[in-house]
Amino acid sequence: MEWQGRMCIVSGSYQSIDSTVPKTVVELWCRAEDGHSVVLLVHGLRPYFDIAIPGAPSPEQDPDLDSVSGMSEVVEVSEPVMKWTRHGMKRHWRVYANQPYSVRNLRKKLDNWEITSADILFVNRLMLDLDLGPHISAGGRVLWAGQRAPEISKNDDNTSKLDSEKAIIAAGGAGLYPVDMVISCNLEDLEKTDTFPAPFVSFSFDLETSISTNRILCAAAVIDRNGSRSEHEFTGSEREIMEGLTKLVREEDPDFITGYNIDNFDLPRMQERSEVICPRPKIDRLPLFGWGRVPASDSESKRVFPQRQQNRVWRIVGRVPMDAWWQARQTLRPQRETLRYVSQLLWPDDQSKRKLDVDASRMDEEWAERPEVVMEYCMMDTHLPLDILDRLKSIARKEALASVSLTPVEMASNGTTSQWIDSLVIRLADRSDPPVAVPMTNQGPRKRDQIAGGYVHEVEAGVEPWVVVLDFKSMYPSIMISNNICSTTLVRDDTRDESFASSPVTETRYVSKSERVGLVPQLLQDLMSKRDQYKHEMSSARSSEDAAEEFLLDQLQYAVKILMNSFYGVFASSFYRFTHPDLGASITEWARHNIKAIISELDNSGHPVVYSDTDSIFVKSPVGTQAPTRKPDGGEDLESWSSAREKAIEFGNSLAGQFTKEGAELEFETALSAFFSHGAKKRYVGRVVWPREEMLIRGYEVRRTDSFQLLTETMTEMFELILNGDAWSSVEMTKTVIDNLRATDVDVSKLVISRSCKGKWDKRKGEWDFSVYKNENGLPYVRAAKERISRGLQFTPGMKVGYIVTDASVSPMEVSAWLVEETDDKPPNYDPEYYAKRMATALGRITEAFGWDADELLRGTRQKSIFEF
DNA sequence: GCCTCGGAAGTC
DNA sequence: CTGGGACTTCCGAGGC
Numbered sequence: 066m067e068w069q070g071r072m073c074i075v076s077g078s079y080q081s082i083d084s085t086v087p088k089t090v091v092e093l094w095c096r097a098e099d100g101h102s103v104v105l106l107v108h109g110l111r112p113y114f115d116i117a118i119p120g121a122p123s124p125e126q127d128p129d130l131d132s133v134s135g136m137s138e139v140v141e142v143s144e145p146v147m148k149w150t151r152h153g154m155k156r157h158w159r160v161y162a163n164q165p166y167s168v169r170n171l172r173k174k175l176d177n178w179e180i181t182s183a184d185i186l187f188v189n190r191l192m193l194d195l196d197l198g199p200h201i202s203a204g205g206r207v208l209w210a211g212q213r214a215p216e217i218s219k220n221d222d223n224t225s226k227l228d229s230e231k232a233i234i235a236a237g238g239a240g241l242y243p244v245d246m247v248i249s250c251n252l253e254d255l256e257k258t259d260t261f262p263a264p265f266v267s268f269s270f271d272l273e274t275s276i277s278t279n280r281i282l283c284a285a286a287v288i289d290r291n292g293s294r295s296e297h298e299f300t301g302s303e304r305e306i307m308e309g310l311t312k313l314v315r316e317e318d319p320d321f322i323t324g325y326n327i328d329n330f331d332l333p334r335m336q337e338r339s340e341v342i343c344p345r346p347k348i349d350r351l352p353l354f355g356w357g358r359v360p361a362s363d364s365e366s367k368r369v370f371p372q373r374q375q376n377r378v379w380r381i382v383g384r385v386p387m388d389a390w391w392q393a394r395q396t397l398r399p400q401r402e403t404l405r406y407v408s409q410l411l412w413p414d415d416q417s418k419r420k421l422d423v424d425a426s427r428m429d430e431e432w433a434e435r436p437e438v439v440m441e442y443c444m445m446d447t448h449l450p451l452d453i454l455d456r457l458k459s460i461a462r463k464e465a466l467a468s469v470s471l472t473p474v475e476m477a478s479n480g481t482t483s484q485w486i487d488s489l490v491i492r493l494a495d496r497s498d499p500p501v502a503v504p505m506t507n508q509g510p511r512k513r514d515q516i517a518g519g520y521v522h523e524v525e526a527g528v529e530p531w532v533v534v535l536d537f538k539s540m541y542p543s544i545m546i547s548n549n550i551c552s553t554t555l556v557r558d559d560t561r562d563e564s565f566a567s568s569p570v571t572e573t574r575y576v577s578k579s580e581r582v583g584l585v586p587q588l589l590q591d592l593m594s595k596r597d598q599y600k601h602e603m604s605s606a607r608s609s610e611d612a613a614e615e616f617l618l619d620q621l622q623y624a625v626k627i628l629m630n631s632f633y634g635v636f637a638s639s640f641y642r643f644t645h646p647d648l649g650a651s652i653t654e655w656a657r658h659n660i661k662a663i664i665s666e667l668d669n670s671g672h673p674v675v676y677s678d679t680d681s682i683f684v685k686s687p688v689g690t691q692a693p694t695r696k697p698d699g700g701e702d703l704e705s706w707s708s709a710r711e712k713a714i715e716f717g718n719s720l721a722g723q724f725t726k727e728g729a730e731l732e733f734e735t736a737l738s739a740f741f742s743h744g745a746k747k748r749y750v751g752r753v754v755w756p757r758e759e760m761l762i763r764g765y766e767v768r769r770t771d772s773f774q775l776l777t778e779t780m781t782e783m784f785e786l787i788l789n790g791d792a793w794s795s796v797e798m799t800k801t802v803i804d805n806l807r808a809t810d811v812d813v814s815k816l817v818i819s820r821s822c823k824g825k826w827d828k829r830k831g832e833w834d835f836s837v838y839k840n841e842n843g844l845p846y847v848r849a850a851k852e853r854i855s856r857g858l859q860f861t862p863g864m865k866v867g868y869i870v871t872d873a874s875v876s877p878m879e880v881s882a883w884l885v886e887e888t889d890d891k892p893p894n895y896d897p898e899y900y901a902k903r904m905a906t907a908l909g910r911i912t913e914a915f916g917w918d919a920d921e922l923l924r925g926t927r928q929k930s931i932f933e934f
Numbered sequence: 935g936c937c938t939c940g941g942a943a944g945t946c
Numbered sequence: 947c948t949g950g951g952a953c954t955t956c957c958g959a960g961g962c
Contacts, residue, residue, distance in 0.1 A: 377947080398945095482949050506948085518951030519946095634949025641949080649950070678946075678952085747946055747953055764945060764954075771944065771956075820943065820956095839941065843958055846943095877958065907955090 068218040068248060069204025071098040073263035073464065074197075075320045076383055076475035077188030078368070079165060080106075082237050087140065087163040090237035091191050093473075094244070094320075094358050094383035095201075096263045100291060101213045101245035102318050104358070104383075105203055106238045109252040110191050111140070112165040114183035115148070115157040115502065116175060122153045133160060136174060138167035148502040150179075151557065157181065157502060181502040185491065192471065193492050195255055199467040199474055202258040205250025208232045213245040230360075240360030242383075243315040260468045262617060264291035265460055268319035269389075270310060271446045272331050273439055275429050276857030281306050281338055282432045283440055285447040288317045294451070298440055304342055307335065307353040314356045320474075321385050321460060322356070323450045325404045328388045329861035332371055332379055358383025378479045385463075385475045389450030390861075392459045400770045401819050402865045405886040408449055411456055418452075421445060426856045426888045458620070465620035469595070469628055482631040483641055490643060493584050501553055501584060507640045516637060516650040519679030520657040522664065526744030526914040528787065529675050530694050531686040531709055532737045532751065533717035537660075538730040540680035541633040542589045544655045547728025549575045551583025552643045569658040573651040584643070585636065589629060596625040656680070663724055663731075672720075675740060676749060682731075683740060684720065686713040694739035694752060695789040710736065710754050717755075735761070739788045743911045752788045760784065766907050770865060774815040775806070776904055783908060792915040796922065799908050803901050804925050813892035816900055817883045819867040820846040824860070833860065845870070845880045852882035873899035 072095035082088040091107040118128055134142045140163050145156035160175075162168050165187040172183055185193070192198075209229040210218045230241045236249040270286040284299040284306050297313055299306040314322075324331050339353040348366045355361055357369040359382055371381040379386040393399065393407045400406070408418045421442040423431050432439050454460055467477035470485040471492065477485065483506075494501035537543065544550065548566040556565060556574035564577040575583070599622035606615040635641050637649025660682065664674045667684055676683040692709035693702050717733035724731045736755035742748055748764035760781075766772035767780050779802050786795035805811055824847075827834040833854055835841040842848060849868035854860045867883035873896050881893035901923060909919025 374947085481947085486949090508947095515951070521946095521952060631949065637950045638948075640947085653951080745954065766955085768946095769944060769955085823942095840958075844942080845957080903956090 066207040066210075066218055067204060068207045068210075068215070068246065069202070071200065071202050071258050071261065072096060072103055073098075073261075073265075073467075074192075074199045074201060074473045075265075075385060076473045077191070078382060079187045080237055080239055081164045081166070083164075088237060089164060089187065091188055092238070092383075093188070095203075096265050096320050097246075098261060098263065099215055100264045101211075101215065102266070102320070103203075103246045103248060104238070104242045104244050105205070105255075106208075106233070106236050106247065106249045107191065107252065107255065108237065108249070110187070110194065112162045112168060112187060112190070113159050114162070114168055114171075115159055115181045116178040117148070117150065117155045117157045117181065117502065119177075119179040120152060122155045124156070130158060133158075133175065133178075136171065138163050138171055146500070148181075148500045149497070149553065150181075150502045151552070154499065155502070181504055182491075184505045185487075185503075188473070189488065191252075192473070192488070193495065195252060195257075196471075196492065196496075197255060197257050198260075198471040199464070199477075200258050200260050200263075202256045203248070203250060203254055205248045205254050206236075207246060208236055208238070208249055209241065209247040211245045218246060239365055240362050242360055243358060244318055244383075260465075260617065260621065262461065262613070263464060265321060265464075266290050266317065266319040267321040267323055267451060267454070267460070268314060268317060269323045269447050269450045270327070270331065271324055271443050271450075272334060273428060273432065273443050274334060275432075276426070277429055279334070279337070281334070282428070283436070283443060284310055285440065285444040286310060286313055287444075287447045287451060288313070288319065289451050290317075294448070296444060296447075298444065300436070300440070303338060304353065307339065307342070310335075311352055311355055315361070318358070319384065321387050321454075322381060323387050323389050323454060325446060325450050325453075326388065326390045326859060326861055327386065328379055328391065329864075330859055332373075332386070336371070356381050356384070380479075385478050387454065387459065387463075387478060389453040389459075392457055393453055396457045396459075398770070400774075400865075401817065401867050401883075401886075403886055404446060404449055407453065411453065418445070418449065424887075424889045426858055426884070426890075428857070461616070461620050462624065465617075465624040466627060469592070469621060469624045483635050483638075485628060486631060486635050487642070489588050490584055493588060497584065504642045506642045507644075513639045513646055516646070516653060517657070518653055520660055520677065521679070521746045522674060522677035524676045524742045524744060524746060524749065526742065528694075528790070528914075529685060529740045530690055530738065531688045531692065531713055532675055532683050532740040533686050533713055533720065534734045534737065534751075535682045535684065535717065535720055535724075535731050536734045537680040538732050539593065539629060540656055540729075541652055542593065542629045543728055543730065544652050544659075545632065545636075546586045546589050546593070548651075548655060549578050549583050549586050550648060550652060551575070551585040552645050552648060554581060554583040554586075555645055555647060568651040568654045570654055571647070571651065573647045573654075585632065589632060592625050592629050596622050596629070599625065659729060667720075676742065678747065681734070683737075684716075686716050686736070688712045688716075692738075693790075696738070696754070696758070706738070710738070713738075714755055737761070739790075741784070741787055741914075743914045745910075750784045750788065760788070771818055771820045772907075773818050773900075775802070775811060775900075776907055778815070779904065780908060780911070783911060787911070792912070796912055796915075796917050799904070799912070799922050800925055803904055803922060806904065807897045807901050807925075809895070809897055811895075811900075813869060813895055814883075814885065816869055816895050817867045818845075818870070819865040819883075821863055822846045822850040822866045824850065824862050826862075843877050845878060848877075849880055849882040853884065856882075856884065856888070858884065858887055869893045870896050870899045872896050873902075 075094045077093045080090045093105040095103045097103050141161040143159040145158050147154050148157045207218045267289040272284045273282045281303045286297040288295045299309040335354050339350040343350045355369040359365045359368045368382045373379045412418050423442045463478040467474045470488050472488045491503050494503050554575040565574040567574045599618050603618035636644050667674050673685045688709040692705045697703045713736040721731050721733040735753050737751040738754045740751045751761040753759045753761050767777045783795040823837050824833050824835045835847050846866045850866045868880045871881050872879035884890045905919040905922040909922050
């Protein structure tokens with residue numbers, strides 16, 4: 066039976082077959098467009114790497130290849146191919162190894178050779194060599210088809226599971242994979258296809274555990290099969306709960322595993338409890354925690370369990386762990402990170418997502434007294450992570466990133482920026498004419514002088530009316546393209562030539578595009594035009610009211626943006642395979658030079674630059690200062706405001722046209738009716754009047770999680786008044802707030818401060834270790850974290866810990882952890898003087914620009930009025 | 935009580 | 947195994 070269709074690669078691995086002729090089969094776990102899951106067993110790819118004679122080219126030398134081909138792990142050494150290296154064109158012999166795992170040993174044995182292309186995972190090798198992205202069209206012989214597989218592909222009734230298992234093993238597979246379909250195919254059966262949204266299946270789960278014994282009390286799981294959900298409850302003995310969860314995972318076969326805080330709580334707890342229940346042999350834990358997408362057999366004991374290397378991401382073979390906590394943290398950057406807080410932030414009006422009346426610090430008692438309420442609470446916390454991923458479009462975003470970086474979805478989701486870039490750069494290196502040898506990633510810690518970064522312009526304290534903001538479009542990528550910056554174009558000797566692009570200060574040189582276009586500039590150019598194309602198609606989709614297509618294209622253009630912006634970081638790092646310290650340094654050097662040149666030109670032409678940071682310029686707009694900065698309701702003032710706005714827009718557009726040149730596009734970003742800073746870099750506010758009307762706040766406490774709500778609100782209100790030209794009212798308003806604060810007349814929840822706290826679990830001692838800090842107990846948030854832990858509440862390294870300052874008159878200050886959202890605790894009493902002082906300091910920094918300092922704010926309204934009388 | 939310094943976190 | 951630097955703020959410690 067044959068089957069053929071479109072699918073999306075979730076992740077991949079390989080199986081070695083140690084027959085007389087060694088073979089290797091690539092396993093690709095996919096989700097088909099039809100909805101079922103597929104494992105492709107791909108035949109025909111052999112592991113290889115390249116060797117060359119070290120140093121400068123030596124075309125005459127006759128190296129000892131016989132000793133290489135004589136090695137037991139070597140299958141074949143091919144005829145040499147000329148490849149470009151930084152030393153010039155050299156012969157490269159391709160060495161075929163018996164198995165991918167032998168390459169590591171061979172690298173060591175062949176240390177008298179220059180070895181390239183030797184640290185690329187076998188699955189990646191397949192995608193690179195066949196030029197595949199995650200979305201493929203594939204087909205082949207059906208070895209197994211389960212319930213959810215398409216009817217036409219199903220086995221004859223007389224084909225038993227046992228027969229299928231035998232057929233899979235004969236085809237190099239591991240056995241009966243817990244998927245809907247297993248297919249055997251060859252390299253030529255795989256083909257790249259257009260991006261489509263794959264109907265992924267997600268599994269969300271949540272455990273409730275005993276605080277006294279760590280035992281799992283109950284669990285809930287929800288399966289989301291392309292939007293339709295089913296609920297599953299688990300109670301009984303701990304073994305029954307874990308077996309139930311595992312059975313569900315294997316039966317429903319999800320691509321994504323989610324939950325809130327699963328990376329640091331639920332998954333480690335599952336692992337720990339499976340070890341407690343089944344100390345040995347390890348394979349007996351398979352029914353408890355065998356979540357990998359591999360057969361439930363003894364031979365898979367290495368791959369079937371979720372794993373993580375020290376402090377790294379979890380790996381579940383064939384699936385993608387995706388913690389909703391991490392997604393929410395990265396995209397929303399919430400002030401606090403409890404599930405309750407994030408839900409409140411996303412759905413302020415949804416009563417069904419409100420806190421249930423369960424005290425998490427008394428879980429054992431709650432479970433004993435009213436298990437049905439605890440189960441309801443557990444189920445709600447299982448749905449919410451799916452709701453969060455839906456709202457943040459996390460899965461669609463990862464799929465789009467996979468599509469533009471041409472990697473499996475797992476790598477787009479849980480891999481690093483250097484892996485995404487590898488996928489594109491190596492592909493191009495292999496296909497260039499001549500091909501470019503692919504050096505290995507630099508090993509070990511490389512100490513290097515820091516490279517200088519972007520330029521930040523001094524900013525004066527006070528309000529500046531009518532300012533236009535211009536930005537360089539993709540500044541670093543543009544500089545890399547226009548100057549042909551790449552390790553393959555860097556001039557490494559003293560040669561100088563008219564045609565070279567030479568950096569303004571250090572004179573780092575790159576050969577011209579006509580001589581050779583660098584790999585990186587070529588890729589960036591392609592990505593840039595790809596993004597323009599996606600954006601163009603997106604607007605077509607919008608006009609034809611194709612919402613699904615518009616959404617997909619929006620995800621794709623955004624993914625290209627993310628990918629382009631990752632290039633600079635990787636090339637400025639010390640470990641990357643295609644990097645050189647001069648590369649990163651010369652990029653920023655050009656950037657500083659370009660922007661400083663524009664600033665001085667503007668200053669000299671009578672258009673003062675108010676502020677600038679890396680790729681943005683704030684320019685004083687030549688409109689009458691008599692125009693109001695606040696939008697009037699009507700009348701003559703409105704006309705004056707509108708005309709000032711029009712003139713500013715005109716000015717912004719003209720500057721953009723004037724300073725845009727080949728390879729450096731300056732875009733008119735926004736027009737501000739007023740700009741304010743108290744005189745510190747990276748801290749400013751602006752009243753945006755074009756292209757939309759809003760207030761723009763950067764850097765100030767308003768945007769910081771270690772601020773507190775009352776300060777944030779007050780400061781925002783203050784900025785409103787200041788931008789309206791009403792600084793005095795802002796001082797009066799602030800004084801009133803501070804008075805109320807001192808009179809302990811403020812809602813304590815508005816005073817929660819939160820900071821992230823590190824720490825690691827000491828397995829030996831069985832307690833949390835905060836020794837990363839030089840003086841752990843001197844830090845208020847570490848003490849708050851310890852309080853949480855002692856109350857039996859979850860702690861995750863790196864999580865934001867909320868607290869209230871209760872007494873700052875002692876040193877170190879006394880604090881109390883904020884547990885109101887998770888327990889029945891009453892809010893603690895705050896230290897009014899501490900909060901008053903902190904408000905005054907932060908707000909006083911701002912009012913000082915108008916002559917009122919922090920002490921003035923602390924003086925209060927009532928005293929002030931007494932003096933006035 | 936005031937000042938400086940270093941550690942740490944946060945933001946752009 | 948691994949993206950970057952610039953800059954500000956808060957806190958505790960320690961000197962005077």
